[in-house]
Amino acid sequence: MLVRFGYVAMSLLVDNASPAxxxxxxxxxxxxxxxxxxxxxxxxxxxxxxxxxxxLRHNKAHDIHLYRFSSKLVPLIGHGDVADxxxxxxxxxxxxxxxxxxxxxxxRTGFHPDHFTLxxxxxxxxxxxSIADLRRHVRYLELMxxxxxxxxxxxxxxxxxxxAAAAARFCGNYARLDDGVKRRLTLENDDKTFTxxxxxxxxxxxGAPMVLDIHHHMVNHDGEDxxxxxxxxxxTWSGQRVPPKIHASSPRSEREPRxxxxxxxxxxxxxxxxxxxxxxxxxxxxxxxxxxDAALLRLMEELRGEPGIVPVDGATxxxxx
DNA sequence: ACCTGTCAAGTCTGG
DNA sequence: CCAGACTTGACAGGT
Numbered sequence: 001m002l003v004r005f006g007y008v009a010m011s012l013l014v015d016n017a018s019p020a021x022x023x024x025x026x027x028x029x030x031x032x033x034x035x036x037x038x039x040x041x042x043x044x045x046x047x048x049x050x051x052x053x054x055x056l057r058h059n060k061a062h063d064i065h066l067y068r069f070s071s072k073l074v075p076l077i078g079h080g081d082v083a084d085x086x087x088x089x090x091x092x093x094x095x096x097x098x099x100x101x102x103x104x105x106x107x108r109t110g111f112h113p114d115h116f117t118l119x120x121x122x123x124x125x126x127x128x129x130s131i132a133d134l135r136r137h138v139r140y141l142e143l144m145x146x147x148x149x150x151x152x153x154x155x156x157x158x159x160x161x162x163x164a165a166a167a168a169r170f171c172g173n174y175a176r177l178d179d180g181v182k183r184r185l186t187l188e189n190d191d192k193t194f195t196x197x198x199x200x201x202x203x204x205x206x207g208a209p210m211v212l213d214i215h216h217h218m219v220n221h222d223g224e225d226x227x228x229x230x231x232x233x234x235x236t237w238s239g240q241r242v243p244p245k246i247h248a249s250s251p252r253s254e255r256e257p258r259x260x261x262x263x264x265x266x267x268x269x270x271x272x273x274x275x276x277x278x279x280x281x282x283x284x285x286x287x288x289x290x291x292x293d294a295a296l297l298r299l300m301e302e303l304r305g306e307p308g309i310v311p312v313d314g315a316t317x318x319x320x321x
Numbered sequence: 322a323c324c325t326g327t328c329a330a331g332t333c334t335g336g
Numbered sequence: 337c338c339a340g341a342c343t344t345g346a347c348a349g350g351t
Contacts, residue, residue: 010345024328024347072345079329115343116330126331158332192333192342259343328347335340 001277004243004284005296005315006066006108011055012294019052022075029081042087045074049094056101063314064296066108066284073140078133092143099144108242108284111137111152115190119177120157120170127173134181141184148183149242153211156187156194156202163193167202174206182208188247191216191258196233197224203236210236213247214272215288219258227275234280243282249289262291266302274308277319 011017021044023037031037052069059067074091076082088095102109117130137152144150159166174182187203188211189196196210196217203210210233217226237244248269252259264287273283289295296315304311310318 018345020345022329022346026328027347076329114330115332118331121331123331129330160332323351325350326348329344331342333341336338 001273001280001319002282002312003273003317003319004065004108005287005300005317006059006064006068006284007287007289007293007296008068008112009070010292011058012292013297014055014058017051017054017058019048019055020070020072021048022072025076025079025081028076038082038085038087041075041082041085042090045077045087045091046094048073048075049091049098053094053098053101056098056105056107058293059107060101060105062293062297063316064293065106065315066286068286069109069111069140071111071113071137078129078136088139088143095140095143096145099141099146102144102146102150108245109146109150110186111140113137113152113154115155117154118157119154119173120160120166122160122169131177131181134177134185138180138184149240151184151186151209153186153188155190156199159193163198167194167198170202171206174208186211186245188213189216189220191220193220195221195224196226196229197222200229200232200236204232208236209240209244211245211247211286213249213288214269215247215249215251215260218251226272230276231279234276243284244280245284245286247286247288249287260288260290262289263295264289264299266299266306269299270303270306270309273319 009019023041023044028037074087113133117133118126119130121127134152141150156167156170186209187199189199196212200210212233214226234244248264250261250265250268251257252261287296300315303309303317308320312318
């Protein structure tokens with residue numbers, strides 16, 4: 001099994017390289033000259049995109065082939081206050097430069113629209129803004145010139161007092177999405193509501209690949225074993241041109257089991273990897289540790305010393321079958 | 322330069 | 337039924 005590792009959005013190792021600088025809505029409203037305020041938003045977006053490219057170069061230097069873009073690249077976009085504002089044409093060259101670099105180096109990238117993007121909601125207004133958000137993420141990826149191996153990953157959403165009804169509503173709303181959005185969507189189990197088994201059932205019903213989060217599974221399950229579910233989860237990726245992806249992180253403490261620790265427990269992750277290795281050829285692991293790329297490098301260092309693990313490059317390992 | 326409080330979003334819980 | 341918790345990085349305002 002060949003396993004690649006990646007991290008999310010920000011770096012602890014590259015200084016002043018945030019891809020998610022913003023302006024608060026309050027701050028925006030306080031500015032007397034609206035055109036100047038909009039220009040400032042566009043300038044911040046340009047800096048976020050430039051920093052994203054810097055991070056990709058940093059990733060390349062460390063053989064990190066997996067990266068999740070920040071969903072806050074363009075501050076306040078999608079908000080009612082700036083509904084008339086479309087900075088994407090002027091930002092297109094910056095998006096294109098990012099995509100060109102990703103393609104040139106064969107990286108796997110994607111987004112994780114935040115948990116206010118919900119397809120299970122009973123509220124029409126929330127559904128409408130969620131669909132608009134998904135379309136906007138597709139637009140980003142298209143501006144980058146990335147094919148549909150680059151996806152947005154979301155959760156099923158809230159239960160609203162009736163989880164089965166919420167799942168059914170999710171499926172109905174999913175079915176009505178346009179193909180461009182559908183082709184670029186993956187679904188992930190969450191830490192409070194939809195378990196891995198429940199998320200898998202939805203994935204199988206609508207035909208979406210499932211991202212298994214093994215930390216979420218640990219704190220939200222009905223007794224089922226993630227390794228037992230794995231063959232079905234892996235099957236949701238058949239027909240895709242990228243390997244299955246999982247999320248990995250470790251609990252901060254016994255008192256705060258859901259919170260993400262700074263670093264990833266190598267032994268715990270390795271147990272899962274070894275368990276699925278016999279039936280898995282390739283796997284991508286997105287680390288969701290607070291220490292971001294520093295956690296990734298430390299994990300790689302720890303894995304290098306493990307028996308049966310062969311380092312392939314700075315952020316890829318092979319395990320014996 | 323640093324510290325504390327606030328900000329955005331939608332759902333869910335506690336009172 | 338409404339206020340606060342949840343989550344996250346960064347802004348905003350204070351010292």
